[in-house]
Amino acid sequence: MTPTPTATATATATATEPVAADAAPSAITLTGVTKTYSAALPAALQGVNLDILPGTSTAIVGPSGSGKSTILRIIAGLEDANGGRVRLAGRDVTALLPEERGIAMVFQRPLLFPHLTVLDNVAFADRAAGLSRAQARDRAREHLELVHMAEFGGRSPHSLSGGQQQRVAVARALAAKPSVLLLDEPFSALDPGLKDDMHAMIAEIRQAVNPTILFVTHDRDEASAMAERIVVLENGQLLQHDSVDHVFHRPASLAVARLLGGKNAFAGTIENGVHRSALGDVALDGDVASGPATLVFRHEAVTSTLRQPTSGADADALATRHADAAACQRFGPRELHGVVTSTVQRGPRREVIVQVADAEVYTEAAPGHPLSVGDLVTVSLPCEALWAVPAS
Amino acid sequence: MTAALTRPVRPRRRHLRAALLVLPAVIPVAFVVIGGVGTTLLQSLGLMPLVGSAELSTAAFNDSDELLTSALLSLSIAVVSTAIAAVIGFFTAVLIISGNWGGRIVGALGAAAVTVPHLVGAATVGLLLSDSGVLARLFGVAPDAWPALVAGPTWFAVIAEYAWKESAFIALIIVGTLATRITSYDETAAVLGAHRFARLRLVLFPLAAPSLLVASAIAFAYTLGSYEVAWMLGQTYPEPLSVMALRLFNSASLTARPEAAAIGVITVVLTAVVVAAAMLGLRRMRAWR
Amino acid sequence: MTLSTSNVDVDRAQRIQHERRMPGDAGRPLSQSRGVMRTARIGSTALMSLWFALPFLPLVLWSFANSWSAPDLLPMTLGVDGLTAALANGAVAAFGDSLLLSLIVAAIATPLGAMAARALSRRTLPFGRLVSVLLFSPVLLPPFAAVLGINVVLLRAWVPPELGVILVLVVVAIPYTTFSMRVAYAAYDDGFDEAARTLGATSRFALWRIHLPLIAPALARSAFLAFLVGWSDYLVTLVVGGGQLVTLPLIIASSASGIGNESSVAVLSLSAVIPPLILLAFVSRARNLNPGKQS
Known part of the structure; x- marks a missing residue:
């Protein structure tokens, strides 16, 4: 018998409960995802189950080495899981290549292609999908506007500041029309003031195009500023998936309370x-x-x-x-x-x-x-x- | 203690220190390059004869038919072998960068090919491709039925040797400049929905293009000026520039020395033109970046 | 009220949502299954391996063939006749001369290149671009054109042929050592030297105990490239050496121009291929220390 306070029990239960059949399918569903890099190391992920609803923004927090980036890379298809299934919008994508999954990902470094202008970077996904250069650029301009970088389209990436580059990287990801937008510590290399600007930009984007966002951060303030739900990971195990208020004030365990400061x-x-x-x-x-x-x-x-x-x-x-x-x-x-x-x-x-x-x-x-x-x-x-x- | 570090160093002294560091390399290079090419130029103009008095003359450049034939032959060999090497080198680089075990094997074999001296490469390509060579025996073709790959009119063996060595060189240069950066760009392109061939066309090739161009220019310059491969595996007539120059240099005739030098000057000019074109291309590539 | 503007946003949001790519969406070109790509990759790997490995085949087959008449697929009798013939041609002395020459070239060209690279990487050098172009120029220069000229200068200056060969080969090697060290210095963090100095090290102590150990792998790679220049050279040794210096490439060339020397040529070639491969194995293993910039 565990002396778990009942309030906690209900909170976690609703979080992991499968969605009702008539509701829209979850944007992301992980079932029993396991990842081991080598037999000598402990598993990076141990049977993680996760359900993300469309249009929500969710932060994954945890100490370094907890497997939070691994989850993102497995959803993106950049790593293969050793076990478990990945579903996006109800479809099993476990066996698909990254480019076939309909996701987009922004990394900690902007990784703008150095041989393309800012505009052509944003037009990249459409070009890769076979659109003409002119069509792709027209669409790219809309997305540059969304991140307030419209006037920088003709510039080369290295002439931009770090914050501007990351704005363009977000626009480039949105221009890929992803069903899920994955962000891997996207703003952790930026100054505190710039981070606030980025959080405001994400809020604007959410209002304008309402994408499903899943992001990794080690910054608790950033997690609560950009997300309404938080997933807490430690040692490859999911400790809690709940609303921001609940993970801070109604932690599922002492470990969660400690991890969130x-x-x-x-x-x-x-x-x-x-x-x-x-x-x-x-x-x-x-x-x-x-x-x-x-x-x-x-x-x-x-x-x-x-x-x-x-x-x-x-x-x-x-x-x-x-x-x-x-x-x-x-x-x-x-x-x-x-x-x-x-x-x-x-x-x-x-x-x-x-x-x-x-x-x-x-x-x-x-x-x-x-x-x-x-x-x-x-x-x-x-x-x-x-x-x-x-x-x- | 830290005073020594924070004491401002006067700019002139820093310039002097840098100059002193670079001089031991600059002096011998300047001596051999400027002295060597300068003397060759003087010789070609009759200003440094072995015997007799110096007199300015362009007589050494007069046999223009012969020179044109040789120059065209040298250029053709260099263009064809460099083009083959560039294509194979780029795809080898892509294979190596892909990072699986196959890439490692190809990378190791490529590195091994780079270390082989060109003269040894010529010797072994000769053993491989001649009419009684290893390939003819493997395919069971009689010597008189085997095409004249070595010392034949197609210069096949010469081109094959250059393409073999230089493709490994080009591949390793591309891998060296790209290996650390390319995976993250490739992943970024993949998560934006770009398929393998779109990534090759839109990301890998443009990123590799500058180093591909530079490596190809170096390979081209080497091929144009190289002697031993064409001398061992080529026809005796017509001759590439380098082979003709060395034959004239070693001949007993008194007029031959200025003629050999004249071929040297022509080769330097041809190389300079090609390298300048490559540098212009590189600059345009950077501007377009 | 912001109703009108938010209406516009909703329209756009809906449009963008309709265009959203969903997993498994059809209609994107160039889609390839893993199976086909895997086959293609294995096939191209095999093809490229064959391309790079094939020229090594005759060396191995001919080196141990005593007799191998034309139509036969493989040598008829195996033996060491090729080795005996190569030894009779002076293979041992030539091997020694080649080794000595290459080591001297590497020992001179490596420190010169490293010093020049250090000066170039600091950007305090006057005429830095011009110096870079000059130091790189030997790579692009047709060797025979420079050698014909410099040979006359060296003869008139009474420079011994052996010294002349070393001088010219050091110059040919300097571009390789300079530019491989420049790459290393571009990734080198001066903070290590500064940290040593602030901890009380003299500049000499910092150089020997901190700087050189950190760049040692790059120095080894540079020295390997310079060694290859000396080891591979034929033309400079032939013309400038004037017969005083008989290296391995020279006796390979003279054997190969004769008839019926296949197994001797193969043995000599093999002995010219193996030393660089051994060095390559050492050099590529010495990669562990990483004096990269720390972010």
Whole structure:
């Protein structure tokens, strides 16, 4: 028996559930895809199942070596899987060559063909499909407009900046009329400001032509900026496939929470809907099963404020009430008392580590509370931020 | 300690250091190339006779029929063998780049062919193609029924030897300049829906074209100026330029030296014209990039 | 309200969606099945292998043939008559001279080429383009045209023929060493030398302990090319050497111009083919160190 909180169970179930027969076929379906590069190495992918709906944008995240690029290359047909099937729009393409799959892919490097102008690069797919040069160029101009590069058509690729080259690479991929657009860490080599421009461009493209997008990134911010769904991979195994909000705040496992940068995890047990750990007793919402479980919450969702000298007794009283019965919502946010042990400024935000009883809690300083080491603070845990994952 | 690194080096001193590094190579090359070609030119104009007084004359260039025949023969051999070598070299490069075991075998055999001296190549092609050669025996053809491939009017064996060696050279040059970049461009083209032949036509060939052109120009220049292959496997008459020049150089006649030098000058000019045309083509290719 | 503009976008989106290529869409030309392509690839691999390997066949067959009369498919009696004849022609001395000449040419042309390439790669050299053209010119120059002239100069300057041969062959080899080292330096990261200097190494120490080990594989390839120039040469040794230097190609040429010498020619040719192949195997193995630019 696993003490998985039921809410998590439902979330993952809906994500991997096969689509109903009358619905439009999934844009991408992977069933049991396995990839081994050599007998000496562990499998790059172990029986991955994945279902991507048409018109959605999905990010694949995971540590390096987790197999995230391998998934893309197998869907593209650039690698053959050792086992499993790849379906695109309901058709089995496992045995087809890359050029027969109707996909397009953008790599980390723009890889614009150096012997062609920007316009002819975008016209490439149509030329390869046998269209005349004039026809192909007409269509290419539309796609260059889509990425705001229309005036650069006559230039040679190496005269463009890295960001401009990647815009052209995206236009070239779209001009191939792909049923699925695959992006392999497309913007990771660009400056932060340029990345934001690219995310805006992808948003525009999605509004204009609504392609199905599957992309790999190691940047959590990029994943949430460009996708509405996230696939989490580790060691070739799919850990979770869910909405952006759920993977961050309702992770399926401690591993997912850690991979997405969650810093707070407290091992303990659940009894009657109350989680008990070094942190103290914390009531959880929803119908949570009893047994060993780890409490997780995002540090961004938890604020520390300077403690008012009078509030101590109230908070202690709250803590007692929390211990009594379940359902966080009945009591309002759980408040803990502690001492600041270190602070790190991250841009406009201030990360504060607070010692609470025997535990260290990662929090953020509330606006207007310039906390420093040794300050006595109140940490407030909103009910929505709290989540329990199965003990590892 | 790091002061030595950050101390600004005056530009003039940097120029001097670079010049000192390059001079040991420049001096012998300039001596042999400029001295050699210059002396050949002076000899051809009668300004450096073995005996007698120097006198400017174009007498060495007078036998224009003979020279024209030889020049056309040399050019034809060079054009045909380079064209064959370019086609075979390009497809060999494509095979090698494709990266499977077959490509590796072809690559190893090509590299082996490049290391064979042309003179040895001529000797073995002679053993292979002559009327009592290995091929004639393999096909069971009697010597008098076998076509005159060696020392015949078609210059078949000469062209075959050049095409064999230079195709390996051209293939390895293309592989050397493309191998690291080509796979990612080929993959990009494939995921954009381009089939194998479209990729060959639209990506592989245009990307390989500059190095194919340069390698072919080098092969052409070599073939035009090479001596030993045509001397061993060719007919005695008409002669290619290099064979005629060496025969005249070694002959006892006093007028022969300026004539040999004149052939040298003509060959240098022909090579220069072809190389200049190739460079113009290369520049156009780059501009079109 | 952005309704009108978004309507336009929807139209275009629908049109583009209708044109979308779906997997397995028919009508694209040049589609080839894996099976046919595989056969074509195997066939062309075999053909190309035959093209490059065929000229080696007579060397192997004739080297060990004592007698092989015309119509027979294979040699009648095997033996070492060819070897004996080759040895009698002075094969051992010629082999030694060839080896010595090639090693000297490689030993001189490699450092000269490496230094020139270093200077050219730094772009601080005055007249850099002109120098490049000059250093490359021996590849394009018809050897006999230069040799006829330089021979007269060397004779008048009383340069010993052996030195003359070495000088001219070094010049012929310099384009190969310079340009293979330029390729290596184009991919070489000066950061390694800078890192060594900031760690307290003198420039001499950095050169010997950092720079040279990192470019050693490229130096080996350069030296191999220069060795091939010396090993392959016929004309320069013949004309400039003036009979003082008898290398392997010279006795191969004199044997081949005789009649009935097939097995001797084959043995001599084989002995001229094998040393470069052994060196090639070593050089292509020395590739592991990669002083490439680190991104």
